[in-house]
Amino acid sequence: MNTKDSALTETTASSNRPESDPNRLIAVIDIGTGAIRMAIAEIKADGTVYALERLSQAVTLGKDTFQTRNIQKSTMEECVRILKSYRRRLDEYQINRDDQIRVVATSAVREADNRLAFTDRIFIATGFEVSPLDEAEVNRITYQGIRPYLAAKPNLDEAQTIVTEIGGGTTELLLVQNGNVLFSSNYRLGALRLREMLKGYRVPLSKERTIMENQIERVIQQIVHEVPADKSIKLVVLGGDVRFALAQLRPEDEIPEPGNSLDELDRLKVSELSKFTDQILQKNEDELVQTYHLAFTDAETLGPALLAYTKLAQAYKLKHIYVTKANFRDGLLKEMADQSTWSDEFYTQVIRSTIDFGKRFDFDETHARHVAFLADTLFQSLQNEHKLDLRNRLLLYTAALLHEIGIYVNQRGYHKHSMYLISNGNLFGLGQADLLLVALIARYHRRASPKATHEGYSTLDRFSRIAIAKMAAILRVADALDYSYSQRVQEIECEITQGQLIISIPHVEDVSLEQIALVEKGPLFEEVFGLKVHLRKK
Structure with a gap:
C-alpha cells in the first residue's frame, strides 16, 4: 500500500479509541x-x-x-x-x-x-x-470475527481463502489473503429462504433436493464467476448447521467454548460432508427433530445449508473444508472491545477495496491517490474549523480516491456519473448510508454547490448535509492543488489569518495554475467556512 494510505490508517481509529x-x-x-x-x-x-x-x-x-x-x-x-x-x-x-x-x-x-x-x-x-445491519456491515463484522483465526493458521492466511456463511436469508462471502480482503459480496441464498420457497410451491419431499440444487447451483455459478477457481483456494465455513455436522462426524472431539481459543478451525473431508448431507436430506423436519433432538427451526435449515456448503466445495474441487467455531457474535464482541466499529485494520481494508474499485473504471490512480493525500492533509490542518470526526476523514479520503471514476462513463457531467457508480458500488465494509455520503462528496467536487433539491442530498439530516458541504469544499481545494495532474505540490502548510486560508507551497516556483483552478473551485470553501483561499510560494 502507498505510504500516504498507510499514514491515514496509522492515526485514525487508534487515536480515537478511549482507554478500556x-x-x-x-x-x-x-x-x-x-x-x-x-x-x-x-x-x-x-x-x-x-x-x-x-x-x-x-x-x-x-x-x-x-x-x-x-x-x-x-x-x-x-x-x-x-x-x-x-x-x-x-x-x-x-x-x-x-x-x-x-x-x-x-x-x-x-x-x-x-x-x-x-x-x-x-x-x-x-x-x-x-x-x-446492511450487507456491507455484516461483511465487516464477519471479517473482524474470523481474522484472528486465519492469522493463527499460516497455511490459510497466505492462501486465497474463501470465508462464507450460509445464513437463514443470505450467504456472506469474503475472499481473504494475507489479511487483505480481496473480494466481498452477499448473495440472496439462505437456508430458511430456500425452505420457505419450497413450502410456497408445495414441493413434495421427493422433488425438494432437485429444486434446491438448481437454486444453489445458480448462485454458485455467480460466485465462481466472481471468484475464479485457483489451486491455492481454501474454504472456511461458519454457521451452526455445519458445526452441527462436524459434531456428528467428530463426536469424540472436545468442542471448546467459541471465542476463547484461536485453535478453532477443524478440517472436514468434503466426501464426509456430502455423505452426511445425503442422510439429512432423506429425512423430513420431524424426523430430524426426533433423531438428532434439534429445535424445529434448526431442523428446517440444516439440509439446505449443508447442501449449499457441499456444492460450493465441490465447485472449487476441494477435498477438505475448514469449519470454524467462531461466529458473527465474535465479530460484534471484538468491535465492542476495540470501542470502535472501524478498527485500524478496517481502515486499511476500505482503502484497498476503494482502489480496487477505482481500477475497474480505469481511474487515474496516481492523480487520485495524490488528491486523497492533499485532502487528508487539509482535513487534519483544518480540524478546528470543520470539527468532523475520524469516520468522516475516511469517507473524504475514499471520495477523493474515486472523485473522477465517472469519466469512465462520459467526460460530460462525469461528477454525476461518479456519484452513481459509487452509490451503486460495493466497497468493503461501507454500508449504504456511508456509500451515499462518499458518492455525494465526489459529486460535489466540481460544478454546482449542494442544493436541497439534489437527489440523495435532500434525504440527509442536517448534520450529514453540513458534513458533506465541508468535505466537498476541502476536496475541491485538494483537486485544485493537483490541477496540473503532475503531483508537483508535495507539501502544504496552512495558516488562517484575516479571514483567509493561506496555503503555503514550498519547492514550487509558479503556483499560478493552481491559483486559476481555485478561482473555479474555491467559492464553495469560502461559502462553507467563510474563508477565502489564497496560495503563496514558500
Missing part, C-alpha cells in the same frame, strides 16, 4: 432469521475478549419476512418476550449501560416492510436500540 476499563463486561444480541442470540463477555485489561455466556432462543422472523415481507404481531411479541428475558439476565451481570450493549438485526428485519414498527416496538418494550 479493566475487565469490562459487554453483551451483544443478534436478531437473526431463526433465532435471537446473545453473547456476554468480559474484556480483559489487555483487550482480549473472554466469552462468559451464550444464549439462543428460536423465533420465526425469517418465515414472516420471506413469506409476507411483514413481521407478524405475534412474532413481534415473542421477540419482546425473549429480549425481556435477556434484559433480566444482563441485569444480573449489571450490564445496563448503552455502551455495554449492542443489539443488531440482519436480513429478516432488514427486508421487512414494517421493520420500523418492529424496532420501535422493541425499544418501547425493552429499551434496546436495534440496529438493522
Whole structure:
C-alpha cells in the first residue's frame, strides 16, 4: 500500500479509541432469521475478549419476512418476550449501560416492510436500540470475527481463502489473503429462504433436493464467476448447521467454548460432508427433530445449508473444508472491545477495496491517490474549523480516491456519473448510508454547490448535509492543488489569518495554475467556512 494510505490508517481509529476499563463486561444480541442470540463477555485489561455466556432462543422472523415481507404481531411479541428475558439476565451481570450493549438485526428485519414498527416496538418494550445491519456491515463484522483465526493458521492466511456463511436469508462471502480482503459480496441464498420457497410451491419431499440444487447451483455459478477457481483456494465455513455436522462426524472431539481459543478451525473431508448431507436430506423436519433432538427451526435449515456448503466445495474441487467455531457474535464482541466499529485494520481494508474499485473504471490512480493525500492533509490542518470526526476523514479520503471514476462513463457531467457508480458500488465494509455520503462528496467536487433539491442530498439530516458541504469544499481545494495532474505540490502548510486560508507551497516556483483552478473551485470553501483561499510560494 502507498505510504500516504498507510499514514491515514496509522492515526485514525487508534487515536480515537478511549482507554478500556479493566475487565469490562459487554453483551451483544443478534436478531437473526431463526433465532435471537446473545453473547456476554468480559474484556480483559489487555483487550482480549473472554466469552462468559451464550444464549439462543428460536423465533420465526425469517418465515414472516420471506413469506409476507411483514413481521407478524405475534412474532413481534415473542421477540419482546425473549429480549425481556435477556434484559433480566444482563441485569444480573449489571450490564445496563448503552455502551455495554449492542443489539443488531440482519436480513429478516432488514427486508421487512414494517421493520420500523418492529424496532420501535422493541425499544418501547425493552429499551434496546436495534440496529438493522446492511450487507456491507455484516461483511465487516464477519471479517473482524474470523481474522484472528486465519492469522493463527499460516497455511490459510497466505492462501486465497474463501470465508462464507450460509445464513437463514443470505450467504456472506469474503475472499481473504494475507489479511487483505480481496473480494466481498452477499448473495440472496439462505437456508430458511430456500425452505420457505419450497413450502410456497408445495414441493413434495421427493422433488425438494432437485429444486434446491438448481437454486444453489445458480448462485454458485455467480460466485465462481466472481471468484475464479485457483489451486491455492481454501474454504472456511461458519454457521451452526455445519458445526452441527462436524459434531456428528467428530463426536469424540472436545468442542471448546467459541471465542476463547484461536485453535478453532477443524478440517472436514468434503466426501464426509456430502455423505452426511445425503442422510439429512432423506429425512423430513420431524424426523430430524426426533433423531438428532434439534429445535424445529434448526431442523428446517440444516439440509439446505449443508447442501449449499457441499456444492460450493465441490465447485472449487476441494477435498477438505475448514469449519470454524467462531461466529458473527465474535465479530460484534471484538468491535465492542476495540470501542470502535472501524478498527485500524478496517481502515486499511476500505482503502484497498476503494482502489480496487477505482481500477475497474480505469481511474487515474496516481492523480487520485495524490488528491486523497492533499485532502487528508487539509482535513487534519483544518480540524478546528470543520470539527468532523475520524469516520468522516475516511469517507473524504475514499471520495477523493474515486472523485473522477465517472469519466469512465462520459467526460460530460462525469461528477454525476461518479456519484452513481459509487452509490451503486460495493466497497468493503461501507454500508449504504456511508456509500451515499462518499458518492455525494465526489459529486460535489466540481460544478454546482449542494442544493436541497439534489437527489440523495435532500434525504440527509442536517448534520450529514453540513458534513458533506465541508468535505466537498476541502476536496475541491485538494483537486485544485493537483490541477496540473503532475503531483508537483508535495507539501502544504496552512495558516488562517484575516479571514483567509493561506496555503503555503514550498519547492514550487509558479503556483499560478493552481491559483486559476481555485478561482473555479474555491467559492464553495469560502461559502462553507467563510474563508477565502489564497496560495503563496514558500
